[in-house]
Amino acid sequence: MSKLSIQYIKIASVFILGAVIYFSPVPQGLDPRAWHLFAIFISTIFAVIINALPILVASISALTIAIFTKTLVPIDAYSGFSQGFILLILIAFLVAKGVVKSGLGTRFAYLMIKTFGKSTLGLSYSIMITDCLIAPAFPSNTARSGVLFPIVQSLAIDSGSTTDSEESKKKMGSFLMMCAMASLTISSGLWLTAMAANPSGVAMAKELGVNITFGSWLLYASVPSLTAFILIPLILYKTFPPTVKNTPQAPVAAAKKLKEMGPLSKDEWVMGITFFMLVLGWGFSGILHIDKTAIAFCGLAVLMISKVFTLEDLKHEGSALGTFIWFAILYTLSTYLNRYGFMSYIGEHIRHSLIGLSWPVIYVSLITIYVLIHYLFVSQTAQMLALFGVFLGVGINAGVPGILMAMMLLFATNFNAMVTPQGSSANVLFAGSGYLSTGDIYKQGAIVTLSNLLIYLVVGSFWILLVS
Amino acid sequence: MSKLSIQYIKIASVFILGAVIYFSPVPQGLDPRAWHLFAIFISTIFAVIINALPILVASISALTIAIFTKTLVPIDAYSGFSQGFILLILIAFLVAKGVVKSGLGTRFAYLMIKTFGKSTLGLSYSIMITDCLIAPAFPSNTARSGVLFPIVQSLAIDSGSTTDSEESKKKMGSFLMMCAMASLTISSGLWLTAMAANPSGVAMAKELGVNITFGSWLLYASVPSLTAFILIPLILYKTFPPTVKNTPQAPVAAAKKLKEMGPLSKDEWVMGITFFMLVLGWGFSGILHIDKTAIAFCGLAVLMISKVFTLEDLKHEGSALGTFIWFAILYTLSTYLNRYGFMSYIGEHIRHSLIGLSWPVIYVSLITIYVLIHYLFVSQTAQMLALFGVFLGVGINAGVPGILMAMMLLFATNFNAMVTPQGSSANVLFAGSGYLSTGDIYKQGAIVTLSNLLIYLVVGSFWILLVS
Numbered sequence: 001m002s003k004l005s006i007q008y009i010k011i012a013s014v015f016i017l018g019a020v021i022y023f024s025p026v027p028q029g030l031d032p033r034a035w036h037l038f039a040i041f042i043s044t045i046f047a048v049i050i051n052a053l054p055i056l057v058a059s060i061s062a063l064t065i066a067i068f069t070k071t072l073v074p075i076d077a078y079s080g081f082s083q084g085f086i087l088l089i090l091i092a093f094l095v096a097k098g099v100v101k102s103g104l105g106t107r108f109a110y111l112m113i114k115t116f117g118k119s120t121l122g123l124s125y126s127i128m129i130t131d132c133l134i135a136p137a138f139p140s141n142t143a144r145s146g147v148l149f150p151i152v153q154s155l156a157i158d159s160g161s162t163t164d165s166e167e168s169k170k171k172m173g174s175f176l177m178m179c180a181m182a183s184l185t186i187s188s189g190l191w192l193t194a195m196a197a198n199p200s201g202v203a204m205a206k207e208l209g210v211n212i213t214f215g216s217w218l219l220y221a222s223v224p225s226l227t228a229f230i231l232i233p234l235i236l237y238k239t240f241p242p243t244v245k246n247t248p249q250a251p252v253a254a255a256k257k258l259k260e261m262g263p264l265s266k267d268e269w270v271m272g273i274t275f276f277m278l279v280l281g282w283g284f285s286g287i288l289h290i291d292k293t294a295i296a297f298c299g300l301a302v303l304m305i306s307k308v309f310t311l312e313d314l315k316h317e318g319s320a321l322g323t324f325i326w327f328a329i330l331y332t333l334s335t336y337l338n339r340y341g342f343m344s345y346i347g348e349h350i351r352h353s354l355i356g357l358s359w360p361v362i363y364v365s366l367i368t369i370y371v372l373i374h375y376l377f378v379s380q381t382a383q384m385l386a387l388f389g390v391f392l393g394v395g396i397n398a399g400v401p402g403i404l405m406a407m408m409l410l411f412a413t414n415f416n417a418m419v420t421p422q423g424s425s426a427n428v429l430f431a432g433s434g435y436l437s438t439g440d441i442y443k444q445g446a447i448v449t450l451s452n453l454l455i456y457l458v459v460g461s462f463w464i465l466l467v468s
Numbered sequence: 469m470s471k472l473s474i475q476y477i478k479i480a481s482v483f484i485l486g487a488v489i490y491f492s493p494v495p496q497g498l499d500p501r502a503w504h505l506f507a508i509f510i511s512t513i514f515a516v517i518i519n520a521l522p523i524l525v526a527s528i529s530a531l532t533i534a535i536f537t538k539t540l541v542p543i544d545a546y547s548g549f550s551q552g553f554i555l556l557i558l559i560a561f562l563v564a565k566g567v568v569k570s571g572l573g574t575r576f577a578y579l580m581i582k583t584f585g586k587s588t589l590g591l592s593y594s595i596m597i598t599d600c601l602i603a604p605a606f607p608s609n610t611a612r613s614g615v616l617f618p619i620v621q622s623l624a625i626d627s628g629s630t631t632d633s634e635e636s637k638k639k640m641g642s643f644l645m646m647c648a649m650a651s652l653t654i655s656s657g658l659w660l661t662a663m664a665a666n667p668s669g670v671a672m673a674k675e676l677g678v679n680i681t682f683g684s685w686l687l688y689a690s691v692p693s694l695t696a697f698i699l700i701p702l703i704l705y706k707t708f709p710p711t712v713k714n715t716p717q718a719p720v721a722a723a724k725k726l727k728e729m730g731p732l733s734k735d736e737w738v739m740g741i742t743f744f745m746l747v748l749g750w751g752f753s754g755i756l757h758i759d760k761t762a763i764a765f766c767g768l769a770v771l772m773i774s775k776v777f778t779l780e781d782l783k784h785e786g787s788a789l790g791t792f793i794w795f796a797i798l799y800t801l802s803t804y805l806n807r808y809g810f811m812s813y814i815g816e817h818i819r820h821s822l823i824g825l826s827w828p829v830i831y832v833s834l835i836t837i838y839v840l841i842h843y844l845f846v847s848q849t850a851q852m853l854a855l856f857g858v859f860l861g862v863g864i865n866a867g868v869p870g871i872l873m874a875m876m877l878l879f880a881t882n883f884n885a886m887v888t889p890q891g892s893s894a895n896v897l898f899a900g901s902g903y904l905s906t907g908d909i910y911k912q913g914a915i916v917t918l919s920n921l922l923i924y925l926v927v928g929s930f931w932i933l934l935v936s
Contacts, residue, residue: 011773054779057772060765067762074552074759082550084542291542294535297528304525305479311522311790318785321792 018043080328092146105154224460486511548796560614573622692928
């Protein structure tokens with residue numbers, strides 16, 4: 001059979017799946033719109049997983065169908081496009097180009113290669129260390145991804161791994177991008193202040209009698225997070241290996257290149273100061289009550305006024321537009337799946353089906369289901385707001401120690417991010433980098449998430465029970 | 469003085485203008501936010517007019533300042549990005565690329581050249597005829613611009629006028645783009661159903677005792693519109709001449725090229741059917757209650773599934789992203805200028821200052837002010853909703869014949885579109901085409917608008933008084 005006809009069969013199977021669910025009887029007690037939207041959403045995800053359609057095309061089709069079937073009214077359907085954090089990703093994409101183009105990314109990459117560059121694995125750890133160290137000051141993992149992404153991109157490019165060919169990507173760029181994405185799942189769970197949803201979770205836990213502080217969070221997180229920190233790059237190194245592994249000459253070459261670069265150019269100065277201000281601004285935006293997206297727009301304005309990033313550069317950034325469109329659409333579909341009551345309906349069902357089981361079984365089941373259900377979510381915070389309370393309540397009522405149940409759900413809120421490209425806004429820059437196919441992300445994301453699940457369930461559970 | 473330092477002086481002067489207005493005492497009775505937003509908005513327009521900053525950079529800077537000064541809260545400031553008609557422009561941009569890329573645009577262009585192509589002026593009239601003929605079925609001039617744009621773009625490209633150099637643009641592409649934009653100002657005023665705001669205006673006029681029907685509208689519009697239709701291309705031909713004027717061999721060459729093209733390719737078929745469905749869908753969207761933007765998304769999905777427009781093509785469409793960003797921002801700023809009460813405040817002042825003058829003076833003043841004030845508006849509909857009632861009321865009370873005042877304000881709502889690139893969503897595709905600088909649009913737009921103003925005031929007023 002020709003490649004083309006396989007493609008059309010795949011597309012047809014997506015439409016059949018969608019139609020079968022759509023026209024099945026609506027489960028009792030569920031809003032019909034919720035059921036129809038579920039049919040559209042799940043077939044979109046299916047289309048992407050089986051590679052029937054690229055994520056952008058699948059998303060646009062889903063949006064169209066949702067509007068034509070009156071599952072969503074247009075004004076709701078387009079609401080994702082004006083979400084601040086989605087615009088933040090779009091602008092961070094363009095700022096990242098400025099980092100690379102100005103030469104500052106290259107310089108920073110050479111510095112990192114000079115220090116950690118004997119091996120690709122060494123570089124991956126250096127990315128993770130950077131991430132974990134800046135994380136407590138970054139309550140937005142989206143913004144933090146905006147800081148890490150240009151560094152990883154420059155590291156890849158300056159190690160000779162570009163997006164020009166499959167072979168070149170695989171040298172080390174793909175591996176480093178995947179590690180950075182995995183890193184964010186760990187760094188966000190390490191500190192109470194490393195992700196926007198964490199403090200909300202702590203507040204919700206308090207209402208159910210579970211007290212968590214900045215210090216106790218760090219204590220509970222320390223051992224499982226450290227374990228994940230050490231193991232995850234090693235696992236990806238096996239399952240998604242870079243073709244260039246050892247680069248014993250790289251540090252010397254990088255040092256030489258650094259010398260050749262000479263002092264900072266004007267563009268690098270502008271970029272450096274802008275980037276530093278962005279990091280500061282994003283870090284302190286919570287305290288200073290400044291909108292993070294406006295900070296990003298401001299940074300872009302500075303780069304464009306000073307011509308570090310030009311209109312000519314923008315012309316080639318059509319893929320940023322593509323990423324913006326699919327992420328806004330998937331976010332909206334998932335948001336309305338929740339608003340229409342689909343998520344709480346599922347939560348209620350899970351509660352019923354677990355009655356009468358022993359607490360360790362209930363505990364493991366709840367955490368596993370909580371992680372798997374993230375396939376339906378396009379925002380970690382949305383899942384937490386929708387399901388954290390239900391799951392925590394069910395667990396505590398069944399006899400699971402409150403602190404164990406709460407912390408593990410909070411960790412899961414962070415480490416479940418990688419199940420899909422759209423699983424977290426922090427993934428999106430990496431998913432759009434050109435180094436990773438959506439297939440790669442689904443596969444390696446599943447492996448990383450499963451590994452994290454095991455690490456946190458085994459190491460984390462024992463550690464929390466030991467110190468609590 | 470160097471070019472660079474002149475640029476920085478220009479930018480500084482923009483900031484000084486903005487700051488002076490911003491920190492001036494707020495006029496009595498005006499919301500301080502309205503005054504501050506006015507300061508930001510007017511300096512943005514000023515920055516673009518004096519060429520201190522490109523329209524995108526000026527817009528991003530304005531957005532940032534509006535948020536940082538708390539003139540706009542972030543959620544309001546980003547609201548333009550999810551406006552359906554703004555997304556429609558974005559998607560129409562991408563669909564237009566499909567028309568060009570598939571080869572269908574080329575074929576259509578050759579057909580037009582074969583028939584009208586002996587002179588560039590002939591081509592400009594053929595664009596206008598097409599526009600005026602399809603206009604009554606297109607209550608959205610935005611959607612109509614989405615139909616005209618790819619045709620004009622193909623006409624330009626296939627006549628050898630590309631955006632590669634200034635010289636090549638000027639051959640005929642720039643002229644034809646400008647004519648198409650001017651055409652929309654005329655076609656929209658010719659029919660009651662040719663622009664979304666027209667029927668609302670008719671309804672509002674009725675409340676003040678002025679009755680307008682589809683037929684009477686056409687009668688009143690016929691003579692001034694025909695005059696404008698004939699004169700405007702001739703005027704642009706003088707003020708903004710194409711460098712290639714006579715192309716006596718073009719029809720023969722086009723006929724030959726058409727023969728060489730042979731029968732329609734698969735891509736052309738897909739594109740042709742999609743485009744035809746888009747035209748039908750947009751035309752009947754009002755009757756069928758289908759969202760125009762969803763129709764556009766659907767068309768794009770079809771083009772992407774059938775690979776007429778690919779992800780690879782999208783990569784080079786960064787300028788569509790730029791256009792989307794600036795238009796969404798300027799639209800939002802203008803919308804809130806109105807919501808904060810700035811426009812009604814101005815309307816009230818105008819009313820006061822005209823008391824006691826004779827009706828012809830009041831009539832001409834009101835129409836002229838109504839046109840000039842469009843420099844502050846980014847939506848024709850918004851201006852009509854904000855000011856049509858006030859202006860019409862003032863005119864009628866001062867003794868201006870109701871039908872004259874109403875029709876002329878409605879014509880002005882349409883022909884004032886070209887004062888700025890953002891003056892109408894129908895301009896935006898042409899403004900982003902690469903053939904026109906914002907400077908060109910400000911200058912030629914002023915000439916076209918002034919010409920239209922004179923034509924409609926002189927020819928239109930006498931005609932309406934004659935037949936009413």
